[in-house]
C-alpha cells in the first residue's frame with residue numbers, strides 16, 4: 012500500500028468510528044434529537060463526518076463542473092449524496108447516515124480498486140524486471156560499475172554470476188550458463204561460450220563472462236523490449252474505445268433520466284389528482300438512488316485492467332504484444348500464414364552435396380561463402396560455416412543482395428552470383444537441373460555456370476505440434492509461403508500438415524498472396540495472421556491483420572515491423588498467444604455483460620422504488636470488485 016492509499020484507509024476508519032459514535036450517542040440518549048440544540052448538534056456532527064470522508068470527491072466534482080466536464084463519477088456521487096442530505100433535512104427525518112454510507116462505500120471501492128490496479132501493475136513490472144542498472148568495466152584490474160547508457164560499442168564488459176547481461180554482445184572470454192526466463196518464459200538454461208552472441212536481459216548463472224558489446228544500450232534487446240511493453244497500453248483496442256465513448260454518452264443520459272424521474276411522475280400526479288404534493292420527496296429519492304446505481308466505474312476500471320493483465324501474462328510467456336488492439340485482433344484469427352525458412356524450419360542449413368561443379372568443390376564453396384559474406388540470410392551463415400575458415404572480406408566488393416533470389420558481387424575481380432534458379436534465369440545463365448530435395452544455391456562466375464551446392468534445412472522440433480495446436484485453437488486454415496523451391500516446400504508442408512503452400516515467391520509475391528488471402532475472407536471479423544522471421548518478409552508482416560515475428564533474438568527488422576514478437580522463435584507460442592488473447596477478450600466481455608446486466612437491473616428496481624440507496628451502492632461497489640478480480644485472471648495464461 013502506498014502513502015495515499017494508507018491515508019485513505021485512515022480516513023475510512025475515522026469515518027466509521029465517528030459514524031458509530033454518532034449512532035451510540037443518539038441511541039443512549041446522551042444528546043436528544045428534539046429541540047433546536049439536538050437538531051443542530053446532529054446536523055453538524057453528520058456534516059463533519061460527511062466532509063471528512065467525501066471532501067476530495069466534492070472537490071473533484073466541483074472542478075469537473077468548472078472545467079465544463081460535469082458528468083463524471085465524482086459528480087454523480089456528490090450530487091446524489093448532497094441530494095440525500097437535503098432530502099433528510101427537508102423531511103426533518105434526521106437520517107443523514109445514508110448519504111455518508113454512500114460516500115463511505117464509494118471510497119472503500121476506490122481504495123480497493125487503486126490497490127488492486129497498483130498491485131497487478133507492479134506484478135507485471137516485476138515480471139518485466141529485466142532493466143539492468145549498471146555494466147561492469149575492468150580498469151587497472153578493478154571492476155568499475157558504469158551506467159550502461161555510457162558504454163560504447165566494442166567495449167568489453169564483465170558480467171559476473173548472478174548479474175544481468177546489460178548490453179548485447181559477443182563472448183570474448185569465459186564460459187557460463189544463462190537463464191533467459193525473463194526474455195522467453197522458458198526456464199531451460201542456455202550455455203554460453205567464447206564467440207557466442209549474447210543478448211541483454213539474460214541472467215548469467217555460473218561463470219564470469221567477458222563480453223564485447225555489439226550494440227549501444229538503447230539498441231540492445233532489453234531496451235527494445237522495455238520500450239515495447241511500456242508503449243503497449245497506449246494503443247487502445249476497440250473495446251476500450253467503446254467503453255470510453257459509452258461513458259461519455261451514458262452518464263449524461265443517466266443524469267437527465269434521473270431528472271425526468273424526479274420531476275415527471277409527481278408532476279403528472281399533481282396535474283391529474285389532488286394528492287400529488289406528497290409524492291415529490293419519494294421520487295426525488297428514487298432519482299438520487301438512480302444516480303448512485305448508474306456509476307459506470309466497474310467498466311471504466313476493469314476493461315483496461317483486463318487488457319493490461321493479458322499483455323502482462325503473455326510477456327511472462329515470452330510473447331510480446333505491442334498493444335491491446337492486437338490482443339483483440341489475435342483472438343479473432345482464422346487464417347495463419349507462415350514463412351518457411353527461420354519460422355517453421357531452423358534456418359540452419361547443412362551442405363549435403365555439391366553437383367555439376369566445373370571448378371573444385373572446395374573452391375565453389377569458398378566463392379559462395381565469400382560473395383555471401385555480408386548477407387544476414389540463414390543460407391549465408393550456413394555457407395560460411397561450411398567453408399569453415401576465416402573469410403578475407405577484402406577480396407569481396409560490390410556485393411548486392413537480391414531478396415528472395417540470392418546475392419551477386421565481385422570476388423578476386425571476378426563477377427560471382429550465388430542464388431536460386433530464378434536468379435540464374437534472370438542472369439540468362441543455363442543452370443544444371445538437380446534431383447535432390449533441398450535448397451539449391453547455384454553459383455556462376457563471369458556469366459559461366461559453375462555448379463550448385465545443395466543444402467538442407469531441418470524443421471523446428473515443435474513445428475508439427477504447433478500446427479496441430481493451432482487447429483485445436485480454432486484456426487481454420489494454415490498456409491505456408493516460401494521463396495524456396497517447390498520440392499522443398501511440398502516436403503515441409505507435407506511433414507507438418509499445412510493445408511496450403513505456395514513456393515518460389517519473391518517478397519513482393521508474398522505480399523500479393525497475402526492480399527489474395529485477405530480478399531478471400533468470409534467476414535471482416537476473420538483475421539489473417541502472418542508469422543515470419545523478418546528476413547525478406549517485413550513487408551508482409553505489416554500487410555497482414557497481425558504480424559508475428561520470430562527471431563526477436565536475431566533480427567531488429569522483425570521487432571520493428573511486427574505487432575507480436577515471440578522471444579524464443581518457438582512456433583508453439585503462436586497457439587498460446589491466441590489462447591491468451593481469447594481468454595482476455597472473454598474476460599472483457601464477461602465484465603461488460605455482467606456489469607451492464609446488474610446496472611440495468613438495479614436501475615429498473617431503483618426507478619420502481621424497490622431498492623434504496625444502500626443497496627445501490629452495494630451493487631455498484633460489488634460489481635466493481637468482482638469485475639476487477641475477474642480482470643486479474645487474465646494475467647494467468
Ligand code: ADP
Pocket residue numbers: 350351352353383386388390391412413414415416417418429430431450451452492493494495496516518546547
Ligand atoms: P523463405 O520464404 O523460405 O523464408 P526467403 O524469401 O528468405 O525464403 O528466400 C527465398 C529463396 O531465395 C531461398 O530459398 C534461396 O533460394 C534464395 N535466397 C535468398 N537469399 C539468398 C542468399 N543470401 N543466398 C542464396 N540464396 C538466397
Ligand code: MG
Pocket residue numbers: 350351352353354544545546547548
Ligand atoms: Mg524467411
